[in-house]
Amino acid sequence: LIEQPEISLRDGGTLPGSWYVDDEIFQREIENIFDRVWHYVGFRGHVSRPGDFLTTTVGLTPVVVTCGDDGVVRAFLNVCRHRGSEVVREPFGQRKTLQCHYHAWTYDLDGSLRKAPRSEDEEGFDPSAFGLRPIRIAFAGAWVFVTLNDEAPELDTLIGEMLPLMKDTSLDFDQLVFRERREYDMAANWKVVIENFLECYHCPTAHPSFTKLIDLDDYEMEIHDAFSTFNGPVTDAALQKNTYHVTDEDTSRQRLYNFAMWPNFMFNAYPGPGNVSTNLVIPINPNRTLAIYDFFFEPHVEDAAAGEIVDFIDLVQQEDIILCESVQKGMRSTRFGQGRLFVKSEFLIQNFDRQVEAAVSH
Ligand code: FES
Ligand SMILES: [Fe+2]
Numbered sequence: 001l002i003e004q005p006e007i008s009l010r011d012g013g014t015l016p017g018s019w020y021v022d023d024e025i026f027q028r029e030i031e032n033i034f035d036r037v038w039h040y041v042g043f044r045g046h047v048s049r050p051g052d053f054l055t056t057t058v059g060l061t062p063v064v065v066t067c068g069d070d071g072v073v074r075a076f077l078n079v080c081r082h083r084g085s086e087v088v089r090e091p092f093g094q095r096k097t098l099q100c101h102y103h104a105w106t107y108d109l110d111g112s113l114r115k116a117p118r119s120e121d122e123e124g125f126d127p128s129a130f131g132l133r134p135i136r137i138a139f140a141g142a143w144v145f146v147t148l149n150d151e152a153p154e155l156d157t158l159i160g161e162m163l164p165l166m167k168d169t170s171l172d173f174d175q176l177v178f179r180e181r182r183e184y185d186m187a188a189n190w191k192v193v194i195e196n197f198l199e200c201y202h203c204p205t206a207h208p209s210f211t212k213l214i215d216l217d218d219y220e221m222e223i224h225d226a227f228s229t230f231n232g233p234v235t236d237a238a239l240q241k242n243t244y245h246v247t248d249e250d251t252s253r254q255r256l257y258n259f260a261m262w263p264n265f266m267f268n269a270y271p272g273p274g275n276v277s278t279n280l281v282i283p284i285n286p287n288r289t290l291a292i293y294d295f296f297f298e299p300h301v302e303d304a305a306a307g308e309i310v311d312f313i314d315l316v317q318q319e320d321i322i323l324c325e326s327v328q329k330g331m332r333s334t335r336f337g338q339g340r341l342f343v344k345s346e347f348l349i350q351n352f353d354r355q356v357e358a359a360v361s362h
Helices: 023-034 155-159 162-167 190-197 208-213 236-241 303-332 343-361
Strands: 039-043 052-058 061-067 073-077 092-094 113-115 134-140 143-147 177-186 220-223 227-233 255-261 265-269 275-285 288-297
Touching (some): 023 275, 023 343, 039 288, 052 275, 134 155, 162 255, 208 236, 227 343, 288 303
Antiparallel strands (some): 134 143, 255 265, 265 275
């Protein structure tokens, strides 16, 4: 039986503590949220040449995206039709075929089963019936998305408003060059991780360097249907000191832009030399979550500056991990009950929690 909030979410109540530890809630989230939404996979530039591939996990489902010899980008369940192993286990790269690491069933980049050892000895085996299962794919700017849901509305209809807002960053997303990936395995529920991202009420206490860089008195947050945005200018002090290579001259690069797409994908453009960091939050079990950060820069950005920005974002993330894991201890205590948001600062969390509540109760 699912615990219902005592203070309604409309009045600032949080989700009940049990929702962050319970297996039944977790399973409902996988089925009612992750199995239905458009889910971020990765950078379009990672699947631009024949043989390129990208993998991710949508809820609990492994997915692979390939660029075929015909240049067509396709998405499949990354689940072998033989006995169900993942076929590809690297995050991205180049391959001529997709050969399963278990018994070497080998699929073409278009998903068809090319060969399986000893298949000629197996009577009545029809390889054409055992290709990888295709799933829907769509693109939004530089990003690749997939969905397991045949009935999901077109991605464009959900994020139509987002692409013009991305222009505010004055970055050319198509020109971005991938620099590195960092992964963070956290002992916290995936919702704790997202909620932490959706407010900056904690920034003055928990992020001293961030607070020196971004003017928190001038921070703006906005809710759209399928995503939220929040952004703020750099502080005068940071401008004077050229913190993280922010300069007086380049007025287009003096703001932090954050985008958070329902349910688990965020991307940020920090002030200073052209940079974008993506943050994909992958639920593993009720008490464990993986955050995958990819760091991209405009081609002209020098290594030293890029490295400093990556380290800065990594530092903020390390500070956030401590917070999230600490919250999870409260959730696991079974004595938390329910929390109370300050809606003026935390209305993006309220909005997120209400979406979760609706999906889980459905
Ligand atoms: S599970 Fe993939 S070849 Fe056997
Ligand atoms: Fe934070």
